[in-house]
Structures are given as C-alpha cells and as structure tokens.
Amino acid sequence: MATETHGAVAEAADHAASGAGMPQLDFAHFPNQIFWLVVTLVVIYLILNRVALPRIGAVLAHRASTITNDIAAANDLKRKAEEAEQAYDKALADARVEAGRIAAEAKAEIQADLNAAIAKADTQISVKTAEGEKAIAEIRAGAVDGIRAVAKDVAAELVTTLGFKADKGTIDGAVEDRVKG
Amino acid sequence: MATEAQGEAAAHGAEGGLAFHPMDQFIVKPLFQAYDNVVALGEPGSGGEGLTGLTESGHEVALTAKQALEVEAGGSVAINLFEAGIQQVHWYTITNVTLWMAITVLAIVVLLILGTSKRATIPNRTQSVAELAYGFVYKMIEDVTGKDGIKYFPYVMTLFMFIVFANFLGLLPMAFTTTSHIAVTAVLAFAVFFTVTILGFVKNGAHFLELFWVKSAPLALRPVLAIIELISYFVRPVSHSVRLAGNMMAGHAVIKVFAGFAAIAAIAPLSVVAVAAMYGLEVLVSFIQAYVFTILTCVYLKDALHPSH
Numbered sequence: 001m002a003t004e005t006h007g008a009v010a011e012a013a014d015h016a017a018s019g020a021g022m023p024q025l026d027f028a029h030f031p032n033q034i035f036w037l038v039v040t041l042v043v044i045y046l047i048l049n050r051v052a053l054p055r056i057g058a059v060l061a062h063r064a065s066t067i068t069n070d071i072a073a074a075n076d077l078k079r080k081a082e083e084a085e086q087a088y089d090k091a092l093a094d095a096r097v098e099a100g101r102i103a104a105e106a107k108a109e110i111q112a113d114l115n116a117a118i119a120k121a122d123t124q125i126s127v128k129t130a131e132g133e134k135a136i137a138e139i140r141a142g143a144v145d146g147i148r149a150v151a152k153d154v155a156a157e158l159v160t161t162l163g164f165k166a167d168k169g170t171i172d173g174a175v176e177d178r179v180k181g
Numbered sequence: 182m183a184t185e186a187q188g189e190a191a192a193h194g195a196e197g198g199l200a201f202h203p204m205d206q207f208i209v210k211p212l213f214q215a216y217d218n219v220v221a222l223g224e225p226g227s228g229g230e231g232l233t234g235l236t237e238s239g240h241e242v243a244l245t246a247k248q249a250l251e252v253e254a255g256g257s258v259a260i261n262l263f264e265a266g267i268q269q270v271h272w273y274t275i276t277n278v279t280l281w282m283a284i285t286v287l288a289i290v291v292l293l294i295l296g297t298s299k300r301a302t303i304p305n306r307t308q309s310v311a312e313l314a315y316g317f318v319y320k321m322i323e324d325v326t327g328k329d330g331i332k333y334f335p336y337v338m339t340l341f342m343f344i345v346f347a348n349f350l351g352l353l354p355m356a357f358t359t360t361s362h363i364a365v366t367a368v369l370a371f372a373v374f375f376t377v378t379i380l381g382f383v384k385n386g387a388h389f390l391e392l393f394w395v396k397s398a399p400l401a402l403r404p405v406l407a408i409i410e411l412i413s414y415f416v417r418p419v420s421h422s423v424r425l426a427g428n429m430m431a432g433h434a435v436i437k438v439f440a441g442f443a444a445i446a447a448i449a450p451l452s453v454v455a456v457a458a459m460y461g462l463e464v465l466v467s468f469i470q471a472y473v474f475t476i477l478t479c480v481y482l483k484d485a486l487h488p489s490h
Binding site for chain 1: 208209269272274276278279283285286289294297300301302304308311312316335338339361362364365368369372426430
C-alpha cells in the first residue's frame with residue numbers, strides 16, 4: 001500500500017518536474033475520454049437524427065416550395081395580364097373591323113340609292129329626250145310639208161302672175177322635183 | 182525531493198519568474214476532486230522519502246514541511262487526493278472531458294434545436310446559422326460523395342457539429358479542448374475508418390479491393406501502386422486523427438507560451454498582441470480543421486461507395 005502510494009506520488013512529482021509531459025499520451029485517461037466521447041456522439045447523433053435535421057430539412061423544403069409556389073403564382077398572374085392585354089387588343093381590332101364593315105355597308109347602301117336615282121333620272125331623261133325628238137321630228141315633218149305647200153302655192157302664184165297658165169299637177173311635180181333635188 | 186517537486190507543482194507560477202506550463206490545460210482531471218484531512222503524521226521515511234501523513238480514509242500522502250508542522254500543531258490539513266495521485270480517473274469518472282463534451286452537446290442543442298424552434302420561413306439569425314451549417318455539410322456530402330452518400334448525412338453532420346463546437350469551445354479561456362486529445366480524435370478517425378471499410382466490403386464485396394488496383398496505370402506499375410495505396414489506406418486513420426489533435430494542441434499550447442511571456446512587463450504588450458494574433462489564427466484553424474475532417478470523411482465514404490478509380 002505504502003509503496004504504491006509512494007510510487008504514485010513519485011510519478012506525479014516526475015510529471016510535474018518534467019513540466020512539458022504530454023497529457024495526451026497519458027493512457028490512464030484514455031478509457032474515460034473514450035467513454036464520454038462515445039456517450040456524447042450517441043447523444044448528438046440522436047438529437048440530430050431525431051429532431052434537428054428533420055426539422056431543418058422540413059423548414060428548407062417548405063421555404064423552397066413556398067418560393068416555387070410564389071414564382072408560379074407570379075407567372076400565372078403575368079400570363080393572365082398578357083391574356084387580358086391580348087383580349088383588349090382583340091376587342092379593339094374587332095371593333096375596328098366592325099366599324100369598317102358598318103362604314104362599307106353604309107357606303108354601299110348610299111351607292112345603291114345613288115345608282116338607283118341616277119338610273120331613274122337617266123330613264124326619265126331618255127323618255128323626255130325621246131319625246132322631244134319626236135316633237136322635233138313632227139315639227140320638222142310639219143315644216144317640210146308646210147314648205148312644200150308654200151312652195152307649190154308660191155310657184156302656182158308666180159306662174160299665174162307671169163301670165164302663164166299651167167295646171168296644178170305639173171307645178172306640184174316640178175316643185176317636188178326641185179325640193180328633192 | 183519528491184515532496185519539493187510536489188509542492189512546486191502545486192504552487193506553480195505563483196513564485197514569480199517565467200513559468201511555462203503550456204500543457205497543463207490538457208490535463209484530464211475529475212470535476213469533483215476529493216479532499217481528505219490529514220489526521221496523523223506517517224512514520225519517518227523508510228527510505229528517506231520525506232514527510233508523509235495519514236489521512237482520515239487511511240491513505241498515506243506526501244506532505245510539505247509546512248503542512249507537517251501544521252499537522253503537528255493540531256491544525257487540519259486538507260489534501261487534494263487527485264493531485265496526491267490517490268484519486269484515480271476511471272472510465273466512468275466525471276471529468277473536465279465530461280463537462281466540456283456536455284457543453285458541446287448543449288451548444289449544438291441551442292443552435293440546431295432552440296435556434297430552429299420557430300421553424301420560420303423567413304429565418305432569424307440563429308436559424309440562419311443552423312440552416313447554413315445544415316446546407317454546408319449537406320452540400321459537401323452531395324458534391325464529394327454523390328447522391329447515394331446523402332443517407333450518411335446525419336453521421337457526417339454529427340462529426341462536423343461535434344468537432345466544430347469542441348474546437349470553438351476550446352478557445353474560451355480556461356476551457357478544456359476535447360479535440361486536442363489524440364484519444365478523442367483517434368476514436369473519431371477509427372470510427373470513420375471502420376465504418377468506411379465495412380461499408381466498402383458490404384456494398385461492393387471483393388470489388389472494394391479494386392480501390393488498390395489502379396486500372397489506369399500500366400500493368401507493371403500496378404503492384405507497386407497497390408502497395409502504396411494499401412499503406413496510404415491504413416495510414417488514413419492516423420493522419421486523420423493526428424491532424425486534428427495536433428492542430429488543436431499546438432495552437433493552444435502556443436497561446437499559453439505567449440501568455441507566459443506576459444509575466445515580464447517589458448514583453449507583455451508584445452505578448453498580448455501575439456496572443457491576439459494567435460487567437461485569430463486559432464479561430465480560423467478551428468473551423469478549417471473541422472471542415473478538413475468532415476470533407477476527408479466524405480472522400481473516404483466516396484471511396485467506399487465507388488471504389489473503382
């Protein structure tokens with residue numbers, strides 16, 4: 001007992017005397033360190049595996065999905081805005097086409113009315129013209145007959161005045177020849 | 182003679198002058214050290230061993246002359262049984278190792294569990310750091326080991342969190358650095374070594390040996406390379422553990438040495454600057470060594486999962 005104690009004391013004293021001995025190489029303390037290290041590692045492993053890592057993993061996954069969802073929602077809204085713009089453009093274009101169509105229709109209607117009116121006027125004009133021409137022809141025919149009668153009368157009068165005697169038939173024939181010639 | 186040394190050890194540094202004890206910070210000691218009163222003086226040394234005393238529980242301890250006088254005068258002298266070499270550190274003894282490992286666990290719990298307790302989509306600072314640590318290790322495994330290494334993520338994360346916190350906690354003044362001990366880092370490294378080797382054989386069978394048979398090399402060179410690969414494979418746990426323990430121990434010892442110089446007033450300002458600079462370097466080293474240990478674990482894991490070169 002006593003020698004053992006002395007041995008320990010001497011060892012401790014040597015340790016202190018050498019001063020710079022490496023406590024790391026003191027094998028007597030190895031079991032203690034290894035035991036507590038294993039306990040520590042097991043505890044840390046259980047803590048991480050059971051609680052910490054699933055929780056952080058879930059938080060990160062949740063964040064990632066939130067970001068993805070938000071981006072998807074933003075894209076959706078952007079798409080909707082684009083659709084609305086397209087719809088507006090389309091409505092505008094349609095309205096323009098409609099306006100053009102209505103204008104064309106009105107124009108066509110007016111044109112048709114105008115054409116009808118012109119046609120009517122033309123027919124009226126041609127009727128009037130025909131009537132006029134007929135009247136002129138009648139007048140002309142009347143005038144030629146009048147001239148013939150006057151010429152015959154004048155010729156008979158002249159012949160009589162000059163002291164000649166001629167029958168009416170001869171004079172008319174002569175006048176007819178002259179008028180024709 | 183032994184008593185003198187003992188007394189000196191007990192009162193080291195108090196006598197003034199330069200006294201360097203850079204390795205004292207690494208001593209494993211019981212958290213609850215037992216004291217015992219000396220009830221009687223021992224027999225005068227059988228072999229000139231100096232003064233001894235008998236304690237209440239019947240241990241024979243060495244005494245200084247001063248203590249012996251006090252016992253003779255009837256005063257009570259309490260002896261630290263651990264320093265006297267009587268209180269042993271058993272495997273179950275609660276030591277400073279236990280304390281600082283417990284603090285490491287506590288720090289990890291605070292960061293990774295309390296810090297993330299809100300499960301906020303927009304994280305606060307602590308949760309950010311926890312997520313950063315998670316992402317850091319996760320990406321490391323994914324990049325180095327590949328997708329099939331992800332299932333070993335909790336294991337690698339355990340190693341990383343333990344080492345990084347043990348390293349940083351060791352930087353606190355008066356702290357005990359658990360990772361500066363080869364016993365600790367060797368357990369970590371051998372755990373990785375055995376895991377990886379067993380995993381390699383379980384996953385790949387005899388194909389795992391292709392790790393040593395470099396197919397891309399000329400046939401004549403392959404046996405030589407196989408020997409080199411084999412040696413390097415078995416050196417892995419040694420280098421893996423000594424790298425970490427050596428870095429942590431050296432840095433802390435150097436800080437202590439620099440601090441020891443502060444006892445000389447003229448050098449003290451320089452010493453303070455040196456300690457500050459060294460401390461900054463150690464902060465860097467603490468993280469880098471944790472990172473190196475973890476990434477090497479990932480590399481070894483990759484070798485186990487995909488042994489062919």
